[in-house]
Amino acid sequence: MPFTxxxxxxxxxxxxxxxxxxxxxxxxARAVVLDIFERRRLAYGRAxxxxxxxGIGSLPILSLITFFIGTIxxxxxxxxxxKFGALQFVADAVAISVSRELGxxxxxxxxxxxxxxSFAAELGTMKVNEEIDALETMALDPVRFLVAPKLxxxxxxxxxxxxxxxxxxxxxxxxxxxxxxxxxxxxxxIATLNALVLRxxxxxxxxxxxxxxxxxxxxxxxxxxxxxxxxxxxxSTTSAVVKSIFLVIMVDLVFTxxxxxxxx
Amino acid sequence: MPGELHAADAEGSAQAPVLSIRxxxxxxxxxxxxxxxxxxxxxxxxxxxxxxSGSGKSTLLRTLVGLERPTxxxxxxxxxxxxxxxxxxxxxxxxxxGISFQSGALFGSMTVGENVALPLLEHTQLDPATIEIMVRxxxxxxxxxxxxxxxxxxxxxxxxxxxxxxxxxxxxxxxLFFDEPSAGLDPIIAAGIDQLLLKLKExxxxxxxxxTHELASAFLIADRMVLLDKGHIVAVGTTAELQASTHPRVxxxxxxxxxxxxxxxxxxxxxxxxxxxxxxQ
Numbered sequence: 001m002p003f004t005x006x007x008x009x010x011x012x013x014x015x016x017x018x019x020x021x022x023x024x025x026x027x028x029a030r031a032v033v034l035d036i037f038e039r040r041r042l043a044y045g046r047a048x049x050x051x052x053x054x055g056i057g058s059l060p061i062l063s064l065i066t067f068f069i070g071t072i073x074x075x076x077x078x079x080x081x082x083k084f085g086a087l088q089f090v091a092d093a094v095a096i097s098v099s100r101e102l103g104x105x106x107x108x109x110x111x112x113x114x115x116x117x118s119f120a121a122e123l124g125t126m127k128v129n130e131e132i133d134a135l136e137t138m139a140l141d142p143v144r145f146l147v148a149p150k151l152x153x154x155x156x157x158x159x160x161x162x163x164x165x166x167x168x169x170x171x172x173x174x175x176x177x178x179x180x181x182x183x184x185x186x187x188x189x190i191a192t193l194n195a196l197v198l199r200x201x202x203x204x205x206x207x208x209x210x211x212x213x214x215x216x217x218x219x220x221x222x223x224x225x226x227x228x229x230x231x232x233x234x235x236s237t238t239s240a241v242v243k244s245i246f247l248v249i250m251v252d253l254v255f256t257x258x259x260x261x262x263x264x
Numbered sequence: 265m266p267g268e269l270h271a272a273d274a275e276g277s278a279q280a281p282v283l284s285i286r287x288x289x290x291x292x293x294x295x296x297x298x299x300x301x302x303x304x305x306x307x308x309x310x311x312x313x314x315x316x317s318g319s320g321k322s323t324l325l326r327t328l329v330g331l332e333r334p335t336x337x338x339x340x341x342x343x344x345x346x347x348x349x350x351x352x353x354x355x356x357x358x359x360x361x362g363i364s365f366q367s368g369a370l371f372g373s374m375t376v377g378e379n380v381a382l383p384l385l386e387h388t389q390l391d392p393a394t395i396e397i398m399v400r401x402x403x404x405x406x407x408x409x410x411x412x413x414x415x416x417x418x419x420x421x422x423x424x425x426x427x428x429x430x431x432x433x434x435x436x437x438x439x440l441f442f443d444e445p446s447a448g449l450d451p452i453i454a455a456g457i458d459q460l461l462l463k464l465k466e467x468x469x470x471x472x473x474x475x476t477h478e479l480a481s482a483f484l485i486a487d488r489m490v491l492l493d494k495g496h497i498v499a500v501g502t503t504a505e506l507q508a509s510t511h512p513r514v515x516x517x518x519x520x521x522x523x524x525x526x527x528x529x530x531x532x533x534x535x536x537x538x539x540x541x542x543x544x545q
Contacts, residue, residue, distance in 0.1 A: 140386055
């Protein structure tokens with residue numbers, strides 16, 4: 001096949017994949033809305049269970065990572081800022097970088113590793129064990145039963161985790177600020193609050209919601225497309241992680257561009 | 265390919281079939297798996313679909329429960345043609361059929377009781393206390409009294425199959441489908457599953473369709489048998505009719521005779537080049 005045809009075929013495959021994700025996301029969202037109107041009792045219990053796994057389970061490692069990222073950011077910023085005698089802007093640099101970019105992104109990458117992969121592995125194992133078939137033959141929609149609770153939990157937890165990641169990043173920056181940049185803890189926090197505007201937090205939160213949507217749909221789609229055999233579960237899990245990271249970066253690029261151009 | 269025992273098909277019976285399959289073709293992509301399957305299943309009878317590996321029996325079962333879409337043909341259940349049913353009609357029909365999968369397919373994240381309760385919670389307006397009683401009743405019917413709070417991973421293979429039967433029975437189905445109920449079980453446990461099927465049939469008069477390749481089990485539980493070979497029906501008939509059959513493929517299957525080795529040079533060459541060797545009678 002000529003090179004250009006290869007590119008064309010790959011592009012079409014990519015678009016079809018994203019189309020599949022959109023369809024799965026829409027079906028899950030529809031199921032959530034129907035559950036609300038029909039007052040079903042099962043989805044919320046499962047959603048809360050998932051939310052605990054996605055959210056509470058991630059907190060310790062997320063806290064640690066974003067704390068260190070905050071410190072690293074402060075160190076890197078200070079490296080340039082001190083040349084201009086502007087070390088007092090370390091707090092601003094950390095606050096804006098973390099809230100607009102690194103908070104949501106690091107949270108998303110961590111959640112991909114913990115929950116996106118686990119969604120793919122869980123659904124893939126269910127597929128291999130005929131549990132998805134069993135659901136269908138019991139007239140239970142696998143999307144409503146399995147994907148919708150994950151979507152609810154992810155859309156609830158991603159913004160919460162992102163806020164927490166922002167907070168821990170600022171604390172990490174503050175450690176450097178207090179230790180090496182003539183800040184007290186209080187003055188560092190005041191400088192951070194002065195540097196941030198609501199839009200910085202909101203853009204991060206909007207991104208985190210989109211990342212949550214991507215992670216859920218990719219993880220679930222890869223799981224539901226698992227072929228026969230245990231090795232296929234491994235393939236689905238790996239594929240879910242790689243595709244989620246790629247798509248999260250793409251979504252990040254699109255939204256950052258939109259915010260830069262004035263929409264946000 | 266009509267088999268020699270087709271005269272014994274339910275078409276000749278006065279009783280109306282609950283499930284009627286006509287000229288059913290099913291393909292996976294370009295490869296056709298079932299080539300024009302036709303037979304009937306009467307109310308309250310146990311029909312065993314027999315066949316070797318790759319005969320298409322599991323594909324037939326998956327098609328009958330809506331997990332595969334046929335290429336052409338008709339499958340009439342409760343007066344409706346499965347091949348042209350809408351999603352809503354499927355949802356309705358599936359509340360009247362139960363399926364026990366080969367692996368049991370119990371949901372690993374739920375207890376046995378929750379597995380059995382699931383269809384009741386989803387499809388009925390029963391209150392939790394009634395559902396709890398129903399779950400105990402169903403588990404008692406399959407001999408798993410007191411196992412409500414066990415996780416599927418804590419059960420043995422035979423117990424998992426029984427739990428799967430209890431879940432399949434939860435909605436009091438009119439037709440029960442079993443995929444290889446005795447597969448992977450030791451002879452004593454497998455005999456227990458056979459006895460369970462006989463008990464269900466006797467106690468509830470359920471129509472049962474079983475896919476298996478276990479001959480002893482098939483002859484014990486079947487009212488009628490359908491023998492599939494490479495996607496074609498070789499024979500349909502009662503257990504006695506199949507036992508008396510002189511059809512070479514029926515005899516080969518029932519007498520457990522291995523496929524003859526390739527002896528002709530041309531067949532060997534065809535095998536090497538990927539062509540299918542000529543069948544020998």
